[in-house]
Amino acid sequence: MADLFGFLRFIINLILYPFALAFLFFYRCLQWLGLQPTAHNYHDNIVLITGSGNGLGREIALAFAKAGASLALWDIDDAGNRETQQQCLAILHSQNSSSRVRVYHVDVTRAADVYDCAKRVSYDLGQVTILVPNAGYVSGRSLLTESDSDIERTFGVNSLSPIWLIKAFLPYMLDANRGHIVLVSSVLGVHASHGPITYVSSKHASVGLSRSLRMDIHATHPYSRVSVHCICPYIMRTRMFNPLTNHVLLQSVVPIISPRYVAKQILDAIEWRRDEVILPYRLKYIAFIADYILPRWLTEWLVFKVSGRRPLDAFHKDNEEHTREKRKKHAQTVQKENID
Structure with missing residues (x-):
């Protein structure tokens, strides 16, 4: 079996290297022509992050704090959110920055609470210019054993809350002709897998939301400088997915990634105006091979080998x-x- 995995790894790398070399050559040509990311002064930006009490949300907050932005941190975990606030303030104070960090207790599944707190943020800090709906939820149960309340919460947090947030903050961005909406989805929102069916469905919804919203802004405001980004990370070492990290195979081919790496890529996506980012990047090529080159039975066999036939166990x-x-x-x- 080890020899088989070694052979598969060799074949995958053999197929991926030409793609990687072509991308590197293209990227170097752009640099040689003088193309650089958009210069971003985060000091005059107000960033709102949901799910900021731990994991990826905290790392996103720390990354923006290092960049000098003011922060509005939303979570239902008050203790974790205050800890994130203290870490961000420590970074800002070390830079002698005047940026501010405020924490808010908000259940993002309740539209009325989102709209009310949006007004508080505008009063406390000013108008939000970068919106990061990061809050996520997974019950860890299969569709037939998952409770109705868990299903509703999964879609409420992962699919509906970004819509409430966009309705609350997008009008100002359009009027001011500036802003970024960064939807945090998942690789499972682009390529389906077995197991957490409702989670996969909810993340497909967030990817569809980002694509549709981007087109709608371009249609109704052709010259708008409001950008929509969708970040689709693979399994991360966070509290939400810790149960899976020790059970995923072939990590030498597709490694489990850190939330700090994803947070850095979010800032890069804003600066380079990337619409849709799959992390790690090699997954984009692997998924292309799986979808268009390999037969379906082989693709499913590889998925089962990576995550097991019963990943929710x-x-x-x-x-x-x-x-x-x-x-x-x-x-x-x-x-x-x-x-x-």
């Missing part, structure tokens, strides 16, 4: 271990209280 195991740990800590606390 990892979530159940992690949840059971987490539950056991919580019960153990509770028992120790009760025992200590009885002793005291």
Whole structure:
């Protein structure tokens, strides 16, 4: 089996290298012609990030803080959000920056709460110029065992909340003729997989939203400088996907990525005005080969080999271990209280 995986890795690399070399040659030609990313002064930008209490949202906030932007941080995890705020303020203070960081407790699945808090942000900081709907949710259950409330929350967080946010902040961006909307989707929003069906569906919705919104802005405001970006990362080492990271195979071909790397790529997407970014970049070529060159049965076999036929089992195991740990800590606390 190891020899088979080694042979597959060799074939994939053999196919990918010409694409990589062609892209590198094209990129160097653009640099030689003097093409550079758009100079961005983030000091006069107000960035709103949802799901900023931990994981990718925190790294995005830290990346924008290093760039000097003012931040509006939205999350329902108040403790985590305050920790993100303190880390961002420390960065800004070290730079002697006058930018500000405010935290807000918002359930982004509630449209009324989103609209109300949008007004508070405008009053506290000013008009948002960079919107990053990053908040995400996955139940870790299959469609037939997932509760209706979990399904509603999955679509509420992943699909509907970006729509509420766009309705709240896009009108100002269009009037001011400046702004960036950065939708954080997933590779699973471009290429479907088995297992978390509702999560995959919700991320397909966010990719479709980005493409449709981009076309609509171009149709109704042909000369608008408002940009729509969609970031589609592979599995990251975050609290949401920690149960999967130790069960994914072929990481030498498609490595699990860090949220800090994704956050950096978000700023690059804004500066280079990239519409749709798949991370890591090699996945774009691998997906092209899987969709248009390999037979369907081989593509599915490779997907099953990478993630297993029952990838959600990892979530159940992690949840059971987490539950056991919580019960153990509770028992120790009760025992200590009885002793005291």
